[in-house]
Amino acid sequence: MSAHVPEDLLVAFVEGELDESLGIHIAEHLDGCPACATQVAALEPLAVAFASVDDPVLPIDLVDQVLAAASEQPAQAPVTEVTLGLGLLAAAAATFALFGDPVGSMIHLSMVLEAVAKMGTVANGTVATSVAATATAGATALACSWAAARATVPGWKHA
Amino acid sequence: MRLHDGRDELPARIRLARAGDAGSRAWLVQRWQEPVYRFCRRMLSSDEDALDATQDTLVKMLHHLEQFDERRNFSSWVFGIARNRCIDEHRRRKRRSPDEPGEIVDSGPSPVELTARSQRADHLLSALDEIPPMYREVLVLYHFEHLKYGEIAEALDLPMGTVMNRIFRARKKLREAYEAMGGTQ
Numbered sequence: 001m002s003a004h005v006p007e008d009l010l011v012a013f014v015e016g017e018l019d020e021s022l023g024i025h026i027a028e029h030l031d032g033c034p035a036c037a038t039q040v041a042a043l044e045p046l047a048v049a050f051a052s053v054d055d056p057v058l059p060i061d062l063v064d065q066v067l068a069a070a071s072e073q074p075a076q077a078p079v080t081e082v083t084l085g086l087g088l089l090a091a092a093a094a095t096f097a098l099f100g101d102p103v104g105s106m107i108h109l110s111m112v113l114e115a116v117a118k119m120g121t122v123a124n125g126t127v128a129t130s131v132a133a134t135a136t137a138g139a140t141a142l143a144c145s146w147a148a149a150r151a152t153v154p155g156w157k158h159a
Numbered sequence: 160m161r162l163h164d165g166r167d168e169l170p171a172r173i174r175l176a177r178a179g180d181a182g183s184r185a186w187l188v189q190r191w192q193e194p195v196y197r198f199c200r201r202m203l204s205s206d207e208d209a210l211d212a213t214q215d216t217l218v219k220m221l222h223h224l225e226q227f228d229e230r231r232n233f234s235s236w237v238f239g240i241a242r243n244r245c246i247d248e249h250r251r252r253k254r255r256s257p258d259e260p261g262e263i264v265d266s267g268p269s270p271v272e273l274t275a276r277s278q279r280a281d282h283l284l285s286a287l288d289e290i291p292p293m294y295r296e297v298l299v300l301y302h303f304e305h306l307k308y309g310e311i312a313e314a315l316d317l318p319m320g321t322v323m324n325r326i327f328r329a330r331k332k333l334r335e336a337y338e339a340m341g342g343t344q
Contacts (some may be wrong), residue, residue, distance in 0.1 A: 016327030020320045027323050031307040045334060049283040049342065050302045052276045056200040058193050062214055066188045067181075069214065070221040156293040158243045159316035 005029060005036050014043045169233060177224050188217050194234075194304055195241045201299045202245040204288055212248055216241040234306065235313035242296060242314065249292060282342030289336040294329035301326060 005013075005026055012018050013026045030037045041047060168186075175183035195216050200209035219240050227236055287295050300306045300314065312322045 014330075016324070016331070020324070023323050024319050027308040027319060031309050044302075044330070046283065046330070046337060049279045049337065052280040053283055053303070054280065055303070056197050056206075056209070058196040058213075059206065059210065062192045062196075062210075062217065063185055063188045066192070066214055066217040066221070067185060070184070070218045156246055156249070156291065156296075158246060159239050159314070 004033065007039070010036065010040055011043055014040055014045075170229065173224065173227065173229070173233065176221070184221055187220065191220065191237050192217060195237065198238060198241050198299055198304060199245055201284075201287065201303060202242075202292065202296060203248055208248055212241065212244045216244050219244075232310050232313050235310045238300060238304070238306070238314040239316070245292070245296075279342060282337055282340045283333075285340055286333050286336035286342065290329065290332045294325065294332055297322065297326050298329050298333060 009018070009022075009026065013023060016023075018026065030040060044050070172183045172186050176187055192213060196209055196213040199212040199216070200206065203209050203212060216237070220237055223240075227233065287298065290298075296315070297311060300311050301308075306314065308319060308322055308326075311317075311326075312319045315322065317325075
């Protein structure tokens with residue numbers, strides 16, 4: 001769609017009356033056509049009200065604070081690594097609880113701790129697969145509780 | 160500061176900041192602090208929470224610069240971080256007071272004190288506070304931060320069609336809330 005969009009189509013677009021494929025074509029056109037985008041903005045029924053809203057003003061300059069905080073705080077490990085690490089620890093505890101074998105559990109636990117210490121290399125498969133089966137139960141339980149905790153704002157989720 | 164200012168400079172600044180250049184890190188924070196604050200302030204309706212969320216977002220932006228994919232839109236990526244931080248703040252509020260509304264709404268000036276323009280603005284902002292955050296965020300990004308449909312889709316990690324439909328529904332909900340408050344177009 002290279003030419004400008006006819007006004008009746010833009011009106012229907014603003015009202016949400018077009019089918020999705022045509023609507024997407026028009027949205028893509030608007031992203032690259034300031035003239036049509038301006039026309040759409042004027043058609044929006046609350047355009048005057050939106051234009052009357054002043055921008056909130058940042059009360060303080062945050063540059064120094066942010067730079068200081070960024071240099072103080074180490075970057076956090078990605079959530080997937082932390083979750084996997086917790087899952088592995090839970091699995092070690094579960095192994096001990098289920099089998100009650102102190103020697104076997106110690107072996108598993110030492111593998112787990114080594115895996116957690118080398119968290120960055122977990123994804124490369126250096127952890128023995130024997131841990132993986134026992135990790136599943138713990139990781140699943142943690143994932144379920146984590147998912148439940150995330151679902152407290154209906155319909156609004158992390159991207 | 161609007162985001163199209165200095166757009167040409169951005170790729171080089173990102174690369175320099177990744178390499179640890181202090182000036183470029185400061186440049187990125189300087190450039191994004193106002194848009195991120197505006198977004199957080201409109202999503203959280205509280206100066207203090209918005210300031211905390213802005214600072215956290217910008218610190219995270221610097222920490223995770225290495226993970227930014229240069230084929231993506233940087234604004235979308237930063238607003239995506241801010242959005243996740245706002246979602247976390249809403250969850251925290253709900254945990255703090257589960258029986259109370261999650262929003263903190265400013266008590267504005269009385270209607271007598273308001274001019275027609277500020278009355279409209281006040282009604283619009285109150286109506287925005289009334290609609291669910293998933294609808295509020297698309298309107299804030301589209302109407303106040305002037306992101307394109309494609310950029311919003313990237314920031315929210317949603318297909319274009321979903322963003323479009325969400326904006327339509329959001330406008331409808333906003334209009335209903337606005338009119339219920341006595342707002343005029």
